[in-house]
Amino acid sequence: MNESFLHFLWQFQRFDKVNLQTTDNESISVLKVGKLNSDSGADFQDARLLIGDVEWAGSVEIHLKSSDWDIHQHQFDTAYQSVILHVVWEDDKPILRRDGTKIPTVTLRERADENLLEKYHTLMEYKATVPCQNQFGEVDDIKKIAMLDKVLMKRLQDKSLVVNHLLTENNSDWEETAYQILAKNFGFKLNADPFLSLAQNLPLKILQKHRDNLFQIEALIFGVAGFLESNHKEEDFDEYRKNLQKEFHFLASKYQLHHRVLGEHQWKYLRLRPANFPTIRLAQFARFIHENINLFSVLIHIENVKSLGKILKITQSEYWLNHYTFKKKAEGKVPSLGSSSVENILINTVIPLLVAYANQKDNQAYLDKAIGLLEELPAENNHITKHWQSMGLNIKSAFDSQAGIEWYNHFCLKKKCLECTVGVAILQK
């Protein structure tokens, strides 16, 4: 038995309510179960009950044993002063309010449905990454769509927290924040951290002063990234690199950047295709900044996926069209950003920015735009989306795939089936 199952019993009133009484033999009628609360405070808020002849409004707290009330120290917490009913599996101790009155308690152990309990245990014990996989097909599509909506919203809000965090660090400067998020995204998984450090050490405000000069932007970016330090052999510096170094030394003195230079060793190449080397990504990032200096406005006013594709259709400077690194010449032409990179930037930069901005401005239009963009974008193809498809779930856009990833990782793998509309539907059958 666990508390989540007791929440489920209470929320859906799945227990025998005939002659429902408190442990002190007072009759109880549930007028309103209350709203499940995932924040601090009692488990169900705004419940209404008739206990004896008196109608009560307040919250309901649920525990396996009534003594858990004291163990969790609710007696000292004012958030629990409004509890009107303690619902427990087992009553092992009377619980008193601060004023000495007893909190009415009801036990569910002898009222729970045996079949329901067995169904729940079977689901929890089934050894599969999606434990309900054999029953999934029997659940109405509407429940699955409701879950996709719910988990997508959770995923979007979680992703926007990264934006909020940086926004606070940047004193609510949206342009700097968008620039840092985008930089992190340009590093993709392997180089996300050094890319973010680079953007934090080299403020957009400095780059904006050189908006018309791609060479200076490259000098600043490669310089702060640590590629222009003098600890290399003379032959490692070709003409282009020497010129960048000279320019960077001048600009670094002007903006006092010397102490902000990263170590070149921070950039990772392992298992990357040469076209994804950090040097190529830095060159593409430099070009993107050069062409879109008012990043935030550009990104949140994206009309559709195609328009983002156009903006990101950037070609790095001449040198980086035939070099993978400062030392390694490319045999053919180095490609520009591919469509999968554009999709990645949309999902991990544009969407979180839109959601965070929608929240801050309390403006639904930006949230709708984020959702619209995800619906327009093709679904990702990975082992999770394939798993859902094999179970008959229609994954047709990035909206579905993003939701599916969240659902799988944060509900199925963690066996949070009682928080899943499909799990609840299976138990309700």
Ligand code: SF4
């Ligand atoms: S979380 Fe939902 S979909 Fe996943 S296994 Fe549980 S009931 Fe099934």
